[in-house]
Every structure is written in structure tokens, then in C-alpha cells.
Amino acid sequence: MKKPLLAVLALGGAVLLGHGSVVAQDSGAQAGASQNYQGPSDQEITLLRKDIRSQKKQIIAANMPLTDAEAQRFWPVYDQYTAELVQINNDKYALIKEYAQSYGNMTDAQADDWSKRALKLDADVAALRQKYWSNFRKVLPAKKTALYEQVERRMQVLIDLQLDSQLPLLQP
Helix, strand or coil: CHHHHHHHHHHHHHHHHHHCCCCCCCHHHHHHHHHHCCCCCHHHHHHHHHHHHHHHHHHHHHHCCCCHHHHHHHHHHHHHHHHHHHHHHHHHHHHHHHHHHHCCCCCHHHHHHHHHHHHHHHHHHHHHHHHHHHHHHHHCCHHHHHHHHHHHHHHHHHHHHHHHHCCCCCCC
């Protein structure tokens, strides 16, 4: 089961890279050029988010050996989870947009506020996953629930890495 996940994750990474207009900069060029940083447009973010959700669902489906009965119970719970995650991610993308707009002239107070809000969003995602653990566990056996959690966690780490790699580091 490892091979399909790795192959699809590689494909997912390519899709994630395909929509961004931001090019990662090396650390030497970043100091001067990143003062003019412009994040992705709202339209690009909307397309990216749609692609991410579609790719995640495909990857989960490819890696979760569900019976028909399990699938009928699992996917509605997954869709509920995703709907709640979208709400948290709305705040995450607003925070990223705010970062892009204030980048280059961010004050210490803004940086402190931004960091606290980013940490809270991470905690909110973790709390949501904990909340839904019992919901998934009600519709799947323990091993399949654990497998789902592994795949979900890997996907979230890859998505977060991709997003974070597109943001220039804050310059002191």
C-alpha cells in the first residue's frame, strides 16, 4: 500500500505546485527581492484549495481499503470533517493573505499577533481531528481509522509544507 500513496503524493505535490504564482526564492536573493512579495491571487487560492480537497479525497480513497458498507458510512463523516476544516482554513488563508499584504513593513506587534494566530489555527486543526476521531471510529474498525488518520496527517503535513514554502521568511 506504500507505493500508491507515494506515487499519488508525488502527483499531488505537482498539482499543488502547478497553481501558485509565487516562485520560491533562495535565501540570498530573498532579502532584497522579497520586499515586493505578492501572494497568490484570491482566484488562485480558490483553485488551489479546490484542487487540494479533490486530491486529498482521491488519495484517501486510493489508500483506504473500504468495503462498500464502510464507504457508505465513512464518506459522509469525512465530508462533514472537511466542511469544518474548510472553515478553519478560511481563517488560515486570510492570515496568509494578511501576511502577504503586510510583508516588508510588518511591525513587531503585527508579527507577534500573526504568530499567535497561526499557532491557534494549528491548535484548531488538531482539535478538529481529535473531535472527529470518535466519529470515524464509530464507522470504521480501529486499524482502518488509524490508517485514515495516518493518511490525513501526511496530507496535511504536505499541504502545510507546500504553503509555507511559498511564503518568504520574515526579515528582522
